[in-house]
Amino acid sequence: MSYAIFRGEGIIKTLQELSQKGSHNERAKEKYKSNPNIRVEDSKNNIEIIKCNKYVDKFYEMTREYQKEHYDRMKNMRADRKKSFHDMVNDSKSVVADEMIFTSDKDFFKNMSKEELMNWANETMNFVYEDLGYTKEQILHTIIHMDEKVPHLHCVVVPLVKKFDKRTGTIKYTISKRSYVKSDIHLCELQDKYHERLTKKGFKLERGEKHTGVKHLSMGQFKNVARYYDRQAYKSKKKIEEQYWKIKGSLQKSKKKALTDKVIIDGEIYHILLDFLDMYSEEIQNMVTSKAFVESLNEFTCDYRKLEKQYRNSLIDINYLEDENGKLHEDKTNLLNFINHLLLILKEFFREILLSNDKKKKEKTIDILKECYDNDLYNSTDLKEISKDTDTEIEVNDFINKESLEKDYDIFK
Numbered sequence: 312m313s314y315a316i317f318r319g320e321g322i323i324k325t326l327q328e329l330s331q332k333g334s335h336n337e338r339a340k341e342k343y344k345s346n347p348n349i350r351v352e353d354s355k356n357n358i359e360i361i362k363c364n365k366y367v368d369k370f371y372e373m374t375r376e377y378q379k380e381h382y383d384r385m386k387n388m389r390a391d392r393k394k395s396f397h398d399m400v401n402d403s404k405s406v407v408a409d410e411m412i413f414t415s416d417k418d419f420f421k422n423m424s425k426e427e428l429m430n431w432a433n434e435t436m437n438f439v440y441e442d443l444g445y446t447k448e449q450i451l452h453t454i455i456h457m458d459e460k461v462p463h464l465h466c467v468v469v470p471l472v473k474k475f476d477k478r479t480g481t482i483k484y485t486i487s488k489r490s491y492v493k494s495d496i497h498l499c500e501l502q503d504k505y506h507e508r509l510t511k512k513g514f515k516l517e518r519g520e521k522h523t524g525v526k527h528l529s530m531g532q533f534k535n536v537a538r539y540y541d542r543q544a545y546k547s548k549k550k551i552e553e554q555y556w557k558i559k560g561s562l563q564k565s566k567k568k569a570l571t572d573k574v575i576i577d578g579e580i581y582h583i584l585l586d587f588l589d590m591y592s593e594e595i596q597n598m599v600t601s602k603a604f605v606e607s608l609n610e611f612t613c614d615y616r617k618l619e620k621q622y623r624n625s626l627i628d629i630n631y632l633e634d635e636n637g638k639l640h641e642d643k644t645n646l647l648n649f650i651n652h653l654l655l656i657l658k659e660f661f662r663e664i665l666l667s668n669d670k671k672k673k674e675k676t677i678d679i680l681k682e683c684y685d686n687d688l689y690n691s692t693d694l695k696e697i698s699k700d701t702d703t704e705i706e707v708n709d710f711i712n713k714e715s716l717e718k719d720y721d722i723f724k
Contacts (some may be wrong), residue, residue, distance in 0.1 A: 313419035313514040315506040317438075319498065320410040322488055323467075325401045326367050329408055333366030336454055336465050353458035360432060363452035365674055366467070370407065370451065373469050374400075377484040399575045400486075408451060409470055409488045411439070413505075415516060428455070428462070435464055435505075443491050445470070453458050501550040566613035654688055677703055681710060691715070 323329050333339065337356050363369050371378070378396045385393050400407055413435045420428070432455055439445050451467040471492045476483045479581040492498050664676045680697065683689040689697075693710045698707035 313415045313516055315502075315509050315514075315518065316412075316414045317502050317505045318412055318467075319492065320412055322406045323408040323410065324406060326370070326407060327401075328396065329366050329370060332408075332410065332467065333363070334453070336452060336456075336467070337363070339456075348459055350458045356457040358432070358455040358457065359430075360436065360453040360455065361447070361450045362463075363467075366408075367577060369467060373451065374471060374484075375549070377471060377486075379486050406470070406486045406488055408486075409468050411466045411468070412463055414461055414468070417461055419514075419516065420462045430510070430512070431514060432464055434509060434514075436466075438505050438508050439466055439468075442501060442508065445491065650688075654683075654693075658689075658693060662697045662701075665698055665703050673703060677706065680707070684711075684714065 323332055337348070337543065338351075338357070374396075381399060394402075399405065423431075436453065439450070440447070445468050449468050449471060451469050453464065453466045455462060455464050469486060470488050470491055471484060471486050474483050474485050474490070475481075489564050492501065503518065506516060509516050549640045661676050661680060664672050667673065680694055681687065684691070684694055694707050694711060695704075
């Protein structure tokens with residue numbers, strides 16, 4: 312059974328990265344003709360669903376209102392803090408665009424008609440609009456690549472949104488992937504929805520395994536393995552060449568030739584040829600196996616780069632959360648200091664009431680003091696200081712003694 316695959320390719324952080332992504336998806340550069348993973352002769356079969364001539368040009372078209380807002384804001388900025396829109400979006404903290412890939416395996420696409428392929432693609436785009444929440448105006452480019460190992464759909468989006476800025480108290484434009492894919496858990500939920508959507512439309516697909524914990528080779532490990540098999544292939548090539556020249560030399564020395572279509576060779580050369588064919592067959596088989604193994608390794612390590620990106624993004628998130636936690640801790644400390652200062656002032660206020668002749672206010676104040684004591688805002692010393700030399704002093708002391716006995720009882724109970 313084939314799987315429904317939807318994954319994020321990682322956020323695009325600069326306009327240069329965006330341009331490079333466009334060159335790859337549009338096959339715009341000569342270098343893609345030499346890419347072994349791309350069958351150039353099939354590139355003509357790639358299907359553009361939402362067209363885009365140049366990624367950066369279209370990005371600027373899509374963000375006109377954002378640019379206008381930015382330049383209006385820059386008018387009131389100090390000269391040393393002013394930034395062009397280009398510099399602002401290239402800032403390391405900014406997001407320029409996001410790319411998603413949708414695919415399955417070879418068996419799913421095998422013998423699929425163009426009409427069936429387009430039904431799959433259209434349902435995938437319905438998922439982008441209805442489940443992810445993007446609008447068509449936010450889609451930079453959508454293309455189905457038919458010239459690689461397995462057909463797959465690239466969808467590049469500019470998650471431009473208006474959000475409330477707490478710092479300025481205004482609603483501002485920003486580019487925010489997290490407005491659509493909020494976390495890894497949310498991504499997992501979206502992958503469930505994508506699978507459900509396709510199966511409801513009759514596509515025979517399974518949900519990929521969640522949180523498999525599969526270990527991936529590091530890039531260093533992969534390169535070491537690849538170098539090993541490169542060396543093995545080189546050795547095999549050398550062995551075949553050596554045998555080839557040995558046979559050719561022996562044949563040239565042999566003078567036994569018939570006048571017919573058949574060539575007569577002596578027994579020694581015959582056995583050399585047999586040994587060569589056996590060795591050639593074995594070495595070629597090893598080379599094919601090695602190539603297949605390296606290709607498999609390459610597929611496995613593709614995910615490693617994504618995991619590395621996710622790890623780096625997680626570190627950024629952790630640092631951000633640590634900063635936020637530090638700020639919250641600081642805010643909490645400041646708040647506690649303020650409350651303690653306020654309670655200190657209130658002590659004098661409460662004492663003034665207890666020294667007055669207003670019976671109702673005194674009764675209410677006693678209730679408040681008891682509540683403060685129960686909630687650890689005031690301790691017994693505080694209450695004694697407030698009630699000292701007032702006609703409520705005995706009542707307050709009785710309350711403190713009673714509460715103290717109950718606490719002792721609770722400890723030993």
